[in-house]
Amino acid sequence: MTPGVRPAPGYAFPETLLAPVKSVCGYRRLWVALSGGLDSTLLLHLAVLCHPGVRAVHINHQLQANAGETEIFCRDLCAGLGVPLEIRPVSVTLGDGPGEGLEEAAREARYGVFEALLEPGDVLLMAHHGDDQAETVLFRMFRGSGVAGLAGMPKSRSLGAGRLARPLLGIERSELEHHAHQAGLSWRDDPSNTDQKFDRNFLRLTILPALKKRWPGLNQRLQHTAGACSESNFLNQRLAELQWKSMGQRARRLPVAGLSALSLPEQKNLLRWWIGRAGYSAPSLSDWSQVLDDLLQAADDRSPELRADGYTLRRFQRELYLVPEEPALPDEPVELQSNQTVHWGEWVIRLSPTGTSKGHRAPIRICTRQGGERLRFHPEGPSKSLKKWLQERAVPPWERRRLPLIFRGLKGEEELIAIGDLWCSEQYCGSAPVAGWRLIVERDCN
Structure with a gap:
């Protein structure tokens, strides 16, 4: 067995650590995000003590020289505790937007894996603690965040199809470190955690220690600030929702x-x-x-x-x-075949036969406006300018340009039979379409 896999014989973790982990409930599967560092290693031990069937996931960012050793450590740790482990390597790609440095890119990659991993009813435990919360509040304050940002990290929130929980958020890092040493646990440190070119490390290693020396109990004060901002943010959101409904x-x-x-x-x-x-x-x-x-x-x-x-x-x-932002539209008109689904930008278009369908039908094609189109609401009725009809219906200009127009017949003798989901000829809609074919035009609003 790997040294440090289990707590030292006779050592019992205090209830102050166990209680918040025990309080996690209502899950189908319980995961622990395991980096191999002190915090997540301790959390994994606590979770195993408090819950059956715990699983772990380790994200290998492949950024540090000891990334392979840390992955092996996590494998051995989970094997010793009887915990199934998922290893997910990621490639971290730097963005070109503001604030999109290495830290943010790694975070995006990590959370992307978590979102894909979690299924309905799953809960992912993360080892963020009180010092992390204080660091987050200060970091966001320096970036000019409003009350939503200054509310800090929530104890729980949705993530993908599941939920994220941070049971150690109210506990100081020094307490976690004390009990990890007392229990005889081992872990792997990330060498980048001491590199002060990263803003969060500068805050953690230089700014926060000086602030704590000047103002003892700083973490509790910042926790209070985060709580007050969280309440303000809740009220702001509630007010916006009420106004939106009105x-x-x-x-x-x-x-x-x-x-x-x-x-x-x-x-x-x-x-x-x-x-x-x-x-x-x-x-x-x-x-x-x-x-x-x-x-x-x-x-x-x-x-x-x-x-x-x-x-x-x-x-x-x-x-x-x-x-x-909408997907690109086809460059050329598309012919619509029977029982075929055509994806036209944000539109989905199908032509389905009914019980009265005949084997032969006129060609049907899809295109966008070219100018000069006219529509006829009834076969023997007068025609009307499509441009004028769209204006009367107050269809926004950017939507007019993307509307799929569906024509029946050979080019030069075509008849407009549908305009997006705004109108469809009676020959191709209803419970018993006259043409024997039902035209279905739907807009994907997701």
Whole structure:
């Protein structure tokens, strides 16, 4: 057995360490994120003492010279404790955005693995402790974070299909280190943890010790600050949700009149919440007031917009739209075959036969607007300009350009039979389509 795999004979961990780990409940599978360092090694021992069937996952970032030795240590540790271990190597790729250094890139890679690993009902335990929380609050303060950032790390949150829990968040690192030594545990230190070119290491090794010497009990003070900011953030989110519901609670549209009736702080709060609800990050702007003024005060015939990461905020008439980046459309028209699914940008299009289907049918093709198209609502009725019809329906310009137009017949004699999910000829819809074929056009709004 590897030395240090189990606590020294006769040593019992105190209830102050065991109780928060025991309190984790309601899981299908319980995982421990095992780096091989002191904190996660101790957490694994505590989890094994408190719960049956514990699993572990080790992320090998392949960045340090001792990465292979640390992986072997984790294998031996888990083998000695009878814990199934998943080893996941990752390649860390540096981004080119602000704050996307090596630390952030490694974190993104690590959490990407965790999200893919966790299944519904799974809980992943992470060994963040009180010093980590203090470090996080200060780090975010220096980066200019608001109350959401200064709330620090939550004790629990969703992650992928499962949940993340940090049972040691209220315990100081010195206490963890004391009991790890008393228990005779061994671990592997990451040599990069002493490199002060990384901001967090500089905070941990230089700034925090000086602050703690000046203000004893600093961790508890910062915990209190994080708690107060967490409550403020909760109230901000609750207020934004109530205001959003009062404005019609549409996922990607907000009425300009409703937003304009709010104060500037309320406008900013609602927009941040609304963007976050859609799964995006609100842009970091030095002057939100100017941006909001451009978006909300523009005349109805203007189309101001704000481009952000993965989406654009657009103004059309009296509404503000959140428009995700959409996949590219085909360069050429696509012919739609029977029982075939065509993915057209954000659209999914199918042609299904019904009980009255005939073997032969006219060709059907999909394309975008070229200009001059006309539609006919009834076979013998008058035609109407598609451009004018879309304007009457207040379809935003950027959506008009992407709408799939579906035509039946040979080129030069074609008939428009569907316009996205806005309209479909009665010959191809309903419970018994006249043509014997049902045209299904759906928009993927995820």
